[in-house]
Amino acid sequence: MLASTSQLVLRNIEDLSGKVLLVEPAADSLAQELIHQAPQLELSCYSTDTAVATNWQHSNVKLYTDVSPNFTDTFDTVVLFYPKSKEQLGFTLAQIKTAIGQQTQLFVCGDNKGGIKSLSSHAGKLGLSANKLDNAKHCLWFSLFGDFSQLADISASSFTISTAGESLILHSLPGVFNHGKLDTGTALLLDNLPQVSHGTVLDFACGCGVVGAMLKRKHPAIELFSSDISQLAVKATELTLAANGLSGRVIAADGLPDTPKLFDCIVSNPPFHTGIKTDYSIVESFIRQSAQRLAKHGSLTIVANSHLAYLELLQQAFKQVEVVAKANGFVVYRAH
Ligand SMILES: C[S@@+](CC[C@H](N)C(=O)[O-])C[C@H]1O[C@@H](n2cnc3c(N)ncnc32)[C@H](O)[C@@H]1O
Numbered sequence: 001m002l003a004s005t006s007q008l009v010l011r012n013i014e015d016l017s018g019k020v021l022l023v024e025p026a027a028d029s030l031a032q033e034l035i036h037q038a039p040q041l042e043l044s045c046y047s048t049d050t051a052v053a054t055n056w057q058h059s060n061v062k063l064y065t066d067v068s069p070n071f072t073d074t075f076d077t078v079v080l081f082y083p084k085s086k087e088q089l090g091f092t093l094a095q096i097k098t099a100i101g102q103q104t105q106l107f108v109c110g111d112n113k114g115g116i117k118s119l120s121s122h123a124g125k126l127g128l129s130a131n132k133l134d135n136a137k138h139c140l141w142f143s144l145f146g147d148f149s150q151l152a153d154i155s156a157s158s159f160t161i162s163t164a165g166e167s168l169i170l171h172s173l174p175g176v177f178n179h180g181k182l183d184t185g186t187a188l189l190l191d192n193l194p195q196v197s198h199g200t201v202l203d204f205a206c207g208c209g210v211v212g213a214m215l216k217r218k219h220p221a222i223e224l225f226s227s228d229i230s231q232l233a234v235k236a237t238e239l240t241l242a243a244n245g246l247s248g249r250v251i252a253a254d255g256l257p258d259t260p261k262l263f264d265c266i267v268s269n270p271p272f273h274t275g276i277k278t279d280y281s282i283v284e285s286f287i288r289q290s291a292q293r294l295a296k297h298g299s300l301t302i303v304a305n306s307h308l309a310y311l312e313l314l315q316q317a318f319k320q321v322e323v324v325a326k327a328n329g330f331v332v333y334r335a336h
Pocket of ligand 1: 177204230255
């Protein structure tokens, strides 16, 4: 199944030539389609999403997964998929600017629902210009041009939170969940963390690392694991742990990380989106797998919007489920 944005890339395949860099594409079969329809192209992919990188790994495409990759050469064509969060556009362009030469043709593709319609004004603010070239499949295809070398490098931003009697310095990068702010649901989770004095603890879908950092601050003897599908989140979490002098293993993984096999405690504000689309399948499999990956007497604590039907999902997978707190449209559940 191809995302609409990928279908628009194929519709404009004539625009692609030579060495092509796909930037933050969707997790679909675009690579295989491009190889099939245009075998003369030399494909590379830059993605900070672990699921996308895994998808493109099998397709004989050169992969760049570091947040700040080291490009040794420029490309003939760059196709950038418009990011979900606006501030990520300037950030991503700055990460790839050494891959853009004088002759590079840069195209931007995005879903109308993802905000691509405002690309021209957005590009203007970055000192660039955009030209709309195609409009189909509820998506737009633009060319983007200007002096990319003038784009400023954006470093991590930091902010401090004080909650539950502790304060923490949090680091974030554009594209990380709720960039630079504490989410209301996460705040409720922080006030209702499990009492866990030791053992292996996983902060699943860690974002900027706030939940795991707070657990480690409160309970220094725990062995902390933090995981997220996004390399941007992984980098932000590493910076957050370091800024607070905390230790922990930070893992890039789609779903639960493979190791360790068992956790004494899993804590999460789990995702229910893939890109701009609502996707409950992630949380369904996360809850099911958590039940299998918890040690005897282990617990799962999650926060969710109160309109989401997580209680039923938890009751299907766990013997004992309780509502620990309810406030501001969010619920914290604990399951044993
Ligand atoms: C609601 S945010 C929570 C972030 C952070 N824990 C907080 O409370 O601020 C959900 C996180 O899930 C991550 N995510 C999305 N899909 C995922 C998947 N399949 N596996 C692991 N993490 C995923 C996102 O990158 C995002 O950081």
